[in-house]
């Protein structure tokens with residue numbers, strides 16, 4: 022993985038494309054929820070995907086990760102199909118997508134992040150346990166390692182999910198609403214970890230809801246509402262015009278105020 | 279025969295031993311696999327599979343004319359599998375909810391099965407009698423080779439379970455994530471579902487089509503109440519299932535006219551009821567007790583905190599104050615005061631109270647603890 026490490030200072034124009042999406046169209050029923058999406062994500066960015074509820078943000082991530090089969094279009098990760106590159110990619114699903122009453126512990130869930138590199142049949146051993154404990158430590162959850170996951174707060178559950186992705190030691194991280202339902206302390210803890218990932222040359226893609234914090238947290242942004250509205254550096258394209266196009270309401274008195 | 283007699287006979291009497299062993303093994307394997315159905319919230323799956331198996335039994339009989347259990351169960355297995363994979367197909371190809379698909383297949387196959395049974399019933403040859411035993415099961419017809427078959431399938435199931443444990447767990451908790459890690463979730467799903475079909479078909483002779491899904495769900499639902507670990511849950515479900523089998527057989531053997539299948543299911547349900555009431559962490563009873571205890575603790579803590587604020591204003595924390603002051607504080611009762619005295623936090627002298635050293639420290643800590651809890 023070291024060969025694709027990059028310097029944060031490298032100008033974006035000279036960077037490789039971490040993710041490339043071409044003409045992607047996805048539908049659950051007959052009506053497409055993503056329509057003809059073209060998207061290039063340069064490596065080393067911390068990117069927000071913004072858009073109203075039901076815009077297809079989760080669907081976009083799921084299609085990129087091969088969870089959903091698109092009707093049309095293609096996705097490549099560093100120039101190759103996802104299937105060949107999955108070890109470079111980690112995923113934090115939306116917290117509500119699993120049953121937190123499942124009989125298992127925090128450490129166990131984090132350990133699942135090692136299953137991909139283990140492959141079929143092989144059981145996690147000491148090495149996997151060690152890296153999982155380190156990840157728990159990083160997200161400040163080491164003291165809760167043996168907790169049944171239903172007895173964690175929403176913010177703690179979110180941290181567990183983040184730790185599970187960190188264990189994957191990937192180059193590209195996809196996170197679906199990692200700030201959903203977390204308190205201010207957790208939000209700061211999480212964003213610091215994300216910024217650290219970027220500093221280490223990783224690409225981090227985050228579905229994000231709080232428009233106020235976009236300029237503070239992210240350097241790259243994609244506006245999505247069924248179609249891709251815009252994508253690029255936050256300082257260039259995060260403006261009222263794109264917000265209005267995406268959310269359909271007049272955003273004149275937004276953000277800066 | 280009474281229950282005592284049953285247990286003294288079970289080791290020596292061949293028939294009794296066979297039936298008991300059969301129902302115990304059946305209970306264990308359905309309990310194990312039922313854990314997966316329960317965790318996937320597929321409570322209708324067992325019903326759909328068992329009902330879908332019925333036409334297979336009838337068709338196997340119509341084709342072969344044989345009443346041999348294994349022949350009929352192979353028919354059941356085939357139609358159970360067809361039904362199950364139709365359900366999968368319906369769910370992935372159309373936009374029907376999985377409950378709808380399950381219900382649809384269940385009624386369709388069961389209706390067709392009943393139709394065939396009635397048709398067979400009306401045939402002139404007398405051979406047909408007895409197929410309807412698959413509706414409610416007839417444990418008494420279990421013979422040694424049936425038990426062997428059950429034991430082999432259970433062993434195979436156990437082996438697969440241990441072999442793919444990690445994959446099963448990952449799939450059950452977060453199937454999408456499993457997919458992104460490169461696991462073939464379709465394969466895992468088909469493996470689990472096929473074993474559930476197999477276990478259900480094995481139970482048709484003993485428990486029957488109608489009640490079979492209870493055998494799948496009841497031990498697992500009961501087991502979930504007692505543990506927060508997947509492996510312990512699967513293990514406990516197997517134990518509960520096996521005990522339901524043994525006790526059910528014992529009770530029905532000692533009461534002449536009770537058929538075994540329904541009694542086994544009732545015993546399994548008793549496990550569920552007991553578990554839902556008495557489980558220490560999830561049961562209704564202890565939840566209620568904890569709730570009351572919490573409320574009492576809270577009252578005491580509030581009273582102690584109030585006293586702490588009064589005591590704080592004096593240099594000597596144990597300076598006595600009149601009980602009347604406490605009356606201003608809502609939530610205070612004589613009983614909580616007495617409890618605080620019992621705990622050594624407060625001393626009483628006539629109508630005066632004073633905080634002890636221990637009481638003062640405890641009260642001071644309460645705030646820190648509260649802060650920690652909110653974290």
Ligand SMILES: Nc1ncnc2c1ncn2[C@@H]1O[C@H](COP(=O)(O)OP(=O)(O)O)[C@@H](O)[C@H]1O
Nearest residue numbers: 049050054072073074075076077078079080081
């Ligand atoms: N499993 C599904 N089946 C059918 N429709 C779905 C499914 N998941 C999402 N949708 C629909 O697809 C659209 C996009 O959903 P989603 O990607 O979850 O939006 P977002 O994450 O931006 O809120 C919504 O209209 C939603 O109702």
Ligand SMILES: [Mg+2]
Nearest residue numbers: 078079080115
């Ligand atoms: Mg979403």
